[in-house]
Structures are given as structure tokens and as C-alpha cells.
Amino acid sequence: MAEGPPQGAVQPTPELDEQAAEVAEVQGRLGLARDAEQARRALLSRPRFSLRTQIYLGSFLAFLFALGIATALVVSFHRMEGKIRFLEIVNDYVVEVEQARRFEKNFFLYDTNLNDALDNVFRAENILNRNAEELAAIMGDNWRTAMLPNLQRYQELLDKLGRQGAPSPSLSKQERLRLQGLVRTQGQQMVSAALALLSKEKTALAKVMVRSRQLLFYSMGILLLFMVANAYLLGARMLSSINRFGQYAHRIASGDFTPVTPTRSYRDEFTELALAINTMIEELEKREAVLVQSHKMRAVGTLTAGVAHELNNPMNNITLTAHMLQEDYDELGDDERREMVGDVVKEAERAKKIISNLLDFARESGSQLEPLDLPHLLQETITLAGNQIKLSGIKITFQTSGNLPRVHGDSQQLRQVFLNLILNAIDASSKGGRIQVLVLPADEPNYLAVKVIDSGSGIPAHILPSIFDPFFTTKGKGKGTGLGLSVSQGIVAKHGGRIMVSSQEDKGATFTVVLPVTTIPAELGAKE
Amino acid sequence: MPVIIVSADDFQQGREIAHRVAGVLGYRFLGRDLLARVAQEKQVSQQDLARALDEPPGLLSRRSRRQRLLSEIEAACLEQLLEDNVVAYGLAAHLYVRGVSHVLKVRIINEPEQRANILAQTGNIPLERARKLAQRQTGGERRWSQDAYQLDQTDPSLYDMVLSLGTLEQDKAVEIICDMVGYRKFQPMTYSRKCLRDKALAAQVRLALMERFPDIRVEANDGTVVAYIQSLKKDQRKKQEQVRQMAGELPGVRHVEVHVIRDYFGQAAQSSR
Amino acid sequence: MSGNLQVLLLDDEPIVGRRLKPALAKIGCEVEVFENPEQALIRLGQKEFDVVVTDIRMDEIDGMQVLQFVRERWPRTNVIMITGYAMMSLAREAMEKGAFDFIAKPFKPDDLRRVIAKAARALGSEIDFDAAEVEKANG
Numbered sequence: 001m002a003e004g005p006p007q008g009a010v011q012p013t014p015e016l017d018e019q020a021a022e023v024a025e026v027q028g029r030l031g032l033a034r035d036a037e038q039a040r041r042a043l044l045s046r047p048r049f050s051l052r053t054q055i056y057l058g059s060f061l062a063f064l065f066a067l068g069i070a071t072a073l074v075v076s077f078h079r080m081e082g083k084i085r086f087l088e089i090v091n092d093y094v095v096e097v098e099q100a101r102r103f104e105k106n107f108f109l110y111d112t113n114l115n116d117a118l119d120n121v122f123r124a125e126n127i128l129n130r131n132a133e134e135l136a137a138i139m140g141d142n143w144r145t146a147m148l149p150n151l152q153r154y155q156e157l158l159d160k161l162g163r164q165g166a167p168s169p170s171l172s173k174q175e176r177l178r179l180q181g182l183v184r185t186q187g188q189q190m191v192s193a194a195l196a197l198l199s200k201e202k203t204a205l206a207k208v209m210v211r212s213r214q215l216l217f218y219s220m221g222i223l224l225l226f227m228v229a230n231a232y233l234l235g236a237r238m239l240s241s242i243n244r245f246g247q248y249a250h251r252i253a254s255g256d257f258t259p260v261t262p263t264r265s266y267r268d269e270f271t272e273l274a275l276a277i278n279t280m281i282e283e284l285e286k287r288e289a290v291l292v293q294s295h296k297m298r299a300v301g302t303l304t305a306g307v308a309h310e311l312n313n314p315m316n317n318i319t320l321t322a323h324m325l326q327e328d329y330d331e332l333g334d335d336e337r338r339e340m341v342g343d344v345v346k347e348a349e350r351a352k353k354i355i356s357n358l359l360d361f362a363r364e365s366g367s368q369l370e371p372l373d374l375p376h377l378l379q380e381t382i383t384l385a386g387n388q389i390k391l392s393g394i395k396i397t398f399q400t401s402g403n404l405p406r407v408h409g410d411s412q413q414l415r416q417v418f419l420n421l422i423l424n425a426i427d428a429s430s431k432g433g434r435i436q437v438l439v440l441p442a443d444e445p446n447y448l449a450v451k452v453i454d455s456g457s458g459i460p461a462h463i464l465p466s467i468f469d470p471f472f473t474t475k476g477k478g479k480g481t482g483l484g485l486s487v488s489q490g491i492v493a494k495h496g497g498r499i500m501v502s503s504q505e506d507k508g509a510t511f512t513v514v515l516p517v518t519t520i521p522a523e524l525g526a527k528e
Numbered sequence: 529m530p531v532i533i534v535s536a537d538d539f540q541q542g543r544e545i546a547h548r549v550a551g552v553l554g555y556r557f558l559g560r561d562l563l564a565r566v567a568q569e570k571q572v573s574q575q576d577l578a579r580a581l582d583e584p585p586g587l588l589s590r591r592s593r594r595q596r597l598l599s600e601i602e603a604a605c606l607e608q609l610l611e612d613n614v615v616a617y618g619l620a621a622h623l624y625v626r627g628v629s630h631v632l633k634v635r636i637i638n639e640p641e642q643r644a645n646i647l648a649q650t651g652n653i654p655l656e657r658a659r660k661l662a663q664r665q666t667g668g669e670r671r672w673s674q675d676a677y678q679l680d681q682t683d684p685s686l687y688d689m690v691l692s693l694g695t696l697e698q699d700k701a702v703e704i705i706c707d708m709v710g711y712r713k714f715q716p717m718t719y720s721r722k723c724l725r726d727k728a729l730a731a732q733v734r735l736a737l738m739e740r741f742p743d744i745r746v747e748a749n750d751g752t753v754v755a756y757i758q759s760l761k762k763d764q765r766k767k768q769e770q771v772r773q774m775a776g777e778l779p780g781v782r783h784v785e786v787h788v789i790r791d792y793f794g795q796a797a798q799s800s801r
Numbered sequence: 802m803s804g805n806l807q808v809l810l811l812d813d814e815p816i817v818g819r820r821l822k823p824a825l826a827k828i829g830c831e832v833e834v835f836e837n838p839e840q841a842l843i844r845l846g847q848k849e850f851d852v853v854v855t856d857i858r859m860d861e862i863d864g865m866q867v868l869q870f871v872r873e874r875w876p877r878t879n880v881i882m883i884t885g886y887a888m889m890s891l892a893r894e895a896m897e898k899g900a901f902d903f904i905a906k907p908f909k910p911d912d913l914r915r916v917i918a919k920a921a922r923a924l925g926s927e928i929d930f931d932a933a934e935v936e937k938a939n940g
Binding site (some may be wrong): 312328 | 821
Binding site for chain 2 (some may be wrong): 847887888889892893894895897900902903905910912915916924
């Protein structure tokens with residue numbers, strides 16, 4: 001439009017805009033990318049122990065345990081089976097032996113045939129021989145020395161008796177009685193030994209059964225404990241991570257964009273989440289940097305208006321001097337000419353200085369953390385806003401208590417914060433108003449406070465809580481973006497400080513920026 | 529003595545008032561007659577010029593051609609306004625003469641009902657239709673001014689004074705404007721004349737360059753002209769040189785500076801601010 | 802009043818006075834230059850000048866106050882405002898308060914001479930604006 005804005009409304013020149021945008025991007029990329037890359041490396045450098053692994057491992061261990069229990073049970077059943085089989089054999093044997101003794105008794109009483117008894121003995125011997133393995137398994141080799149010889153001896157005695165009996169009654173009565181006694185003793189011994197064995201093995205069987213029952217019972221208990229413990233560990237691990245990420249979310253929401261760094265000695269699925277969050281933080285931070293930059297360019301735009309006017313004074317001096325020099329060149333003496341040229345040079349210098357202040361602020365040399373002298377920084381900022389202050393007819397006073405410690409921060413960004421507060425104060429003040437800027441130790445130790453106090457109209461109590469919200473503005477349409485305080489708060493939060501406001505209606509407002517003293521907030525914040 | 533620019537939503541009465549003010553003060557009346565002269569000098573149709581001033585942007589209207597016609601009017605009108613003692617009406621001057629202290633800008637408004645009445649009488653149409661027409665006119669005015677000058681001409685803050693014919697008689701309105709112009713505030717001075725001259729020069733330069741650079745924006749300050757053009761990086765130098773040369777040949781131009789805007793969206797955002 | 806036009810020039814920029822004093826002398830003005838508004842006001846209380854040229858934006862006392870003072874004390878005196886902070890609102894304010902003219906910085910010496918010549922004419926004392934022009938042409 002040919003009817004461009006009048007003198008006052010000056011837009012930043014396109015070159016400046018572009019340059020600044022580039023600078024912002026580079027700055028964003030450098031500062032953040034370094035942190036993010038470090039965090040990424042730290043996150044990935046740990047050994048991997050994923051949740052999945054923990055679940056698989058837990059289940060596998062439980063399975064192994066169950067397998068162990070099952071194997072133990074199978075073994076113990078097998079043993080019980082052996083014992084039962086043994087008992088059966090011994091039982092059969094006892095039955096045969098007792099039958100043999102019954103026939104033996106008949107023989108003694110009624111002189112019946114001994115062959116039946118021998119039959120039984122033979123059968124008992126058969127039983128023993130047939131089941132030699134089972135017997136050996138349980139009694140070891142001594143079954144041969146214990147049972148079989150006894151039986152064989154009994155058999156021999158019976159044989160002897162039988163031969164002496166019916167076919168050869170020649171045997172003396174005494175001899176017969178002696179043999180009788182031997183047979184009876186031998187038989188009794190055999191039966192009682194077998195019965196003793198039987199009862200011993202029965203007890204052993206009962207014991208084995210009890211033990212295997214207990215084994216089952218205890219192992220179930222242990223398995224249960226193991227599974228509970230595993231579930232608990234898994235749950236605790238997940239819950240603590242979820243809590244941690246909840247805290248990250250809060251932290252990020254409050255404007256602290258330090259990347260998430262490792263807290264545990266291994267990595268898992270949450271590491272992926274942490275990486276994703278770091279990527280998000282990076283994006284957010286890039287956007288924030290653009291926002292900060294665009295807000296800064298607005299401030300530059302505001303200041304440009306003042307500077308444009310301020311420039312008119314040296315320009316006027318140059319114009320007048322040059323014209324008069326041209327007009328009177330011939331009449332003037334050398335000294336006068338020299339003086340006038342000197343004036344032109346001096347005024348050009350002055351004009352340059354007026355712009356360079358603003359240019360320094362507009363064009364930044366990348367974001368950099370360094371120890372800062374706050375009073376000095378504020379003095380510069382006030383100079384930067386000087387034209388605005390002059391234009392609005394406001395008196396500004398600056399006070400500081402001497403010997404303040406330094407603050408660690410980014411001078412460009414902090415200057416932007418203070419400039420914003422001062423420009424706001426100017427907007428809030430009416431002509432002839434007064435703005436006070438103070439730098440002093442804060443109430444809490446190791447913090448400095450910067451106070452910008454205006455005597456303007458103040459902020460109504462009902463909007464006080466929302467003044468830091470993005471897009472909240474009380475200025476007219478097209479005058480404020482409502483981002484100034486929000487952006488400022490973001491910057492201050494990143495420096496580990498905060499902005500507070502107190503205001504009484506019609507009595508002005510006080511903005512206080514509290515910043516920590518020479519620590520490295522950006523890295524302190526990253527300890528998580 | 530001052531310049532008065534009248535804008536009205538009641539076209540007929542607005543024109544009458546402007547005319548009468550000129551009569552009472554002995555000022556020159558600058559109205560649509562200017563279009564005839566522009567048409568003759570620039571070989572464009574007078575109807576097209578009038579349409580560019582009146583018709584809200586339609587789907588088929590060619591914006592660049594319209595802007596060009598408006599630039600013709602703007603340049604011609606500003607040149608006329610350089611001589612004091614003028615009452616301008618109907619040339620959209622309230623939209624391109626801003627920030628000049630000796631220009632008194634007056635907006636005349638009328639009740640919708642009365643406007644409808646007048647429309648019904650003059651156009652010989654039923655009142656109901658006239659009402660709708662009046663309503664459409666207001667919307668059209670707004671759309672037109674926003675499209676052509678990125679300003680809402682129904683916005684009172686554009687004017688030094690808004691007079692409502694709903695409460696004032698025409699006579700009284702004329703009287704008030706004549707009184708108002710007597711205030712020292714609206715006396716021309718070296719600075720305000722310079723502002724107006726700068727605007728006129730900027731309009732001339734823009735007009736001269738518009739065919740070649742449709743998006744050009746021009747500011748002038750005491751013979752120094754700053755032109756903002758859009759360009760791709762590769763054409764930048766060539767275009768800058770072209771602008772410098774074309775503008776440098778115009779009368780009154782002493783120095784030309786060309787700024788190239790490469791950011792199209794930024795430009796769009798700026799021009800709508 | 803001696804034939805010369807009596808001019809008081811007030812600007813806190815010293816160079817303005819240094820350059821304009823000879824420039825205005827050429828067209829027959831007798832110029833008193835002040836950099837301090839307070840001293841200028843004292844002087845203005847003592848003497849009636851034909852023309853007062855004053856800057857607006859100054860530290861202690863505003864050019865507008867000087868304007869008002871002069872308008873009250875010497876209604877005949879023409880006051881010309883010069884400022885680097887020219888804006889429509891300021892211009893209108895100055896005119897409303899009775900300024901004779903309002904010039905935006907930067908301006909050329911001739912711009913001010915022309916305005917002063919006009920002011921002199923308004924006072925009924927024609928001054929020879931062309932004196933400087935003639936001199937320039939000769940030189």
C-alpha cells in the first residue's frame with residue numbers, strides 16, 4: 001500500500017527478520033541438540049532389561065520350578081510303587097511260608113505228608129527268586145543272606161525230617177524231636193523276620209507318602225511366593241516409571257525443557273518412551289525458541305519506533321551541518337569547516353550507536369549461558385528502552401545494592417524478559433508516571449530479585465491469576481499478543497527462577513523476577 | 529487551510545453534505561468528477577473506475593486490475609489534495625490519507641431505516657427490498673474496504689468525527705463540520721504538508737511500478753522512496769535494479785531504496801495488521 | 802523593534818543552535834540560542850521575541866510548556882515547533898495550543914527559513930527570505 005504506516009509504525013526490515021529467524025533456528029538447534037544428544041546417548045548406553053524380559057524370565061522360572069516339583073513327584077511315586085510291589089511280594093512270601101508251617105504242624109500232629117509243606121516252601125522260594133530284582137532294589141544284597149538262606153535251611157530241615165518220617169522211621173525219637181524243634185524255630189524265625197520286614201516297609205511307605213505330600217504342599221507355597229514377588233517387582237517397576245513420567249509431564253508443562261536422562265542402570269520399554277519424550281521436548285523447545293524469537297521481534301518493532309524518532313536528532317544535526325557547510329563553504333575558515341565536518345562525523349557516530357544497541361538485541365549471537373552481572377544487564381536494558389521511556393514521558397529510576405553475586409544465564413533471553421517487563425510498565429503508566437527498577441538479594445538465600453515497579457493503573461484482582469497465561473492480554477486488538485509474560489515466564493523457569501506479581505488496583509503493579517545465583521540451573525534441572 | 533474528507537453510508541446525503549460544506553467554506557469540491565479526468569488521461573473506462581470504488585469483491589473480479597484502478601484514483605486524488613481547501617467525497621480518500629494532521633475525516637452515518645426509505649424512493653422499489661439492500665450495502669462496504677485497503681471503513685476509529693443523521697439535521701451536520709474545521713488542530717503546517725506530499729509521491733511511484741510489480745508497497749519520505757517488493761532469491765538483484773531505475777526516473781524522487789520480501793506469509797501477516 | 806526579526810531558538814542539541822544561528826542571521830534575524838529550557842523561559846519572561854523556535858522533547862521542560870508560556874505571555878509571538886518525534890497527535894496538540902508551525906526533524910535550513918519568513922509576514926514585517934537565496938546563488 002502506498003499509504004504505508006506513518007513515521008511511527010516501523011516494521012523490522014525483511015533482512016533483519018530473516019536473519020533473526022535463522023539465528024533462532026541455529027541457536028535452538030545447537031543448545032538443545034547437544035543436551036538431547038547427550039541424554040539420548042546416556043539413555044541408550046545402559047544394558048537392556050526390558051519389562052518383556054522380566055515377564056518372560058519370571059514365567060520361565062515359575063515353569064522350571066513347577067517342572068522340578070512334577071519331577072520330584074514322579075520320582076517319589078515311582079519309589080512308592082516299588083515299595084508297594086515289595087510289600088506284595090513279601091506278603092505272598094509270608095502267606096506261602098505260613099502255609100508251609102501249617103503243613104509242617106499237621107505233619108507233627110497227624111504225621112501227614114510233608115510234601116505239601118515242601119511245595120509251599122518251593123513256591124516261596126520261587127517268589128523270592130522271581131522277584132529277586134525288586135527285593136534287591138529295596139533290601140540290597142542282604143536279602144540273599146537274610147531270607148533265602150533261612151528258607152533254604154528250612155527246606156533242608158523239612159527234607160531231612162521228611163526223609164526220616166514215613167520212609168525211614170529208623171530215626172531216633174530224640175533225633176526226631178530235635179529236628180522238630182529246629183524246624184519249628186526256623187519256621188518261626190522266618191515268619192517273624194518276614195513280618196518284621198513287612199511292617200518296617202509299611203512304615204517306610206507311609207513316611208514316603210507323607211513326605212511327598214509335604215513336598216507338594218511346600219513347593220506350591222514357594223511357587224506362589226515367587227509369583228507374588230515377581231508380580232510385585234514388575235508392578236513396582238512399572239508404577240515407578242509411570243510416576244516418573246508423570247513428573248516429567250508436569251515439569252515440561254511448567255516450561256522446563258531439560259531432556260529426560262537415565263535414572264536406572266538398565267533400559268527397557270520406558271526408555272523408548274523417554275526417547276520419544278526427549279524428541280517431543282526438542283520439538284517443543286524449537287517451537288518455544290521460535291516463539292521467543294518472534295516475541296522478541298515484536299519488542300524490536302516497538303523499540304524501532306522509538307529509535308526511528310531518536311535517530312532524527314543526529315540526522316537533523318547532520319542535515320543542518322551539511323547544508324550550511326555547502327552553503328557557506330567559501331566564506332568559512334578552515335577551522336570552522338573542520339569543526340563542522342567533525343560534527344557530522346560525531347553525529348553519524350551517535351546515530352550508529354543508537355541503532356547498534358537495538359541491533360545487538362535483535363541479532364543474537366546464539367544462546368549462551370554465562371555468569372551475568374544483573375545490574376549491568378538491567379542498565380543496558382533500560383538504555384535499550386530509553387527512547388520508549390522518553391517518548392512516553394515517564395521517569396525511570398534504577399537502584400541496586402552493591403556487590404551482588406552473579407547469575408548464571410543467557411543474557412539475550414534475560415534482557416528480553418526485563419525489556420518486556422519494562423515495556424509493560426511503560427504501557428501501564430500514564431504520562432509523568434514513574435517506574436522503579438531494583439536489583440537486590442531475594443528473601444530466600446542464593447537468589448537475586450529484580451523488581452519492576454510501576455505506578456500505573458494496576459492489575460484488577462480477578463485477572464491477576466491469568467496474566468501469565470498464553471494469549472491473555474488486556475491491550476487492544478493488534479497491540480499485544482498476550483505472549484509476553486508467558487514467554488518471559490518460560491525463559492525465567494528455564495533459568496531456575498520464577499516471576500511473581502503483586503498489584504493493587506490504581507496503585508500500580510510490581511513484577512519480581514527471582515533468579516538463582518551462580519549455579520547452573522539448566523544442568524541442575526537435568527539431574528533426573 | 530485544511531482538507532476535509534467525507535465518507536458516508538448514506539451515499540446521497542453524504543455527497544450533499546460534502547458539497548454544501550465546500551460551498552459554505554468556499555472550498556473546492558473533489559468528487560467523482562475526478563474519475564472522468566483520470567479515465568481520459570489514462571485511457572481507462574470511467575465506469576470501471578467507479579465500479580472499482582463501489583462494488584464489493586466478487587468471485588470473478590480480478591483483484592490486481594481493481595487494485596490498479598484504485599491506485600490510479602488514489603494518485604490522482606492525493607495530487608488534488610496537496611492544494612488545501614478541498615472537500616473530498618467518494619474517492620475512498622479516508623482509507624489512504626491517514627496520519628495527516630490537517631485532514632479532517634468525517635463519517636456520516638444514517639439510520640438503516642431511513643437509508644432504506646431513501647433507497648425505496650429513489651430506486652422506486654418496495655421498502656422491504658430496500659431494507660435488505662441497505663443491509664447488504666453496509667456489509668459490502670466493509671468487505672470492499674477490507675479487500676482493497678485492509679481497513680474496515682465502518683470502524684469509527686478511522687475518523688476524527690462521526691455524525692449521525694439519525695439525530696442531526698443535514699444543516700446542523702454541515703454547520704458542525706464547518707465549525708470543526710475552524711479548530712487550530714486541523715490547520716496545515718510544514719510537517720503535515722510534508723506527510724501528504726510523501727503520500728502523494730508514494731502513490732505516484734507505486735502506480736508507476738504496479739504493472740510490473742503488483743505486490744509492491746511504497747513509502748516515501750522527503751524524496752526518498754522505499755519500495756518493498758516480493759521476489760525469489762534468484763531474481764532479487766535484477767528486480768531491485770529495475771525498481772531503482774523505474775522509480776528513479778519519476779519526478780520528485782531523489783533516492784530509491786528497495787527491500788525484498790521473501791517471506792510471503794510474513795508479508796501477508798504484515799499487510800493485514 | 803529594530804528592523805531585525807527577533808528570534809529565540811531553543812533546542813537541547815547544541816549543533817542545532819550553532820548551525821541555525823548563522824543560517825537565520827543571513828535572512829536578517831537576530832537569534833538568541835538556548836540549550837536549557839529553564840534559561841530560555843527566564844529570557845522569554847524578560848523579552849518579547851517575534852519568533853520562538855523550540856524543540857518539543859527536552860529533559861526537564863517540555864516544548865509544549867514553552868509554547869504555552871509564550872502564548873500566554875506574548876500572544877503576538879509566533880512559536881515554531883521542531884521535533885524528531887513528529888506524530889499526528891503531537892502535531893495537532895501543538896497546533897491546538899497555538900503553535901504557528903510544526904516542523905519534523907530532520908529539516909533543511911531553508912525549510913525553517915521559509916517558515917520564519919512566513920511568520921514574519923504574518924507579523925506584518927516582511928523579511929527578505931531571498932537574501933540567503935541570492936547569497937547562495939552568488940556563492
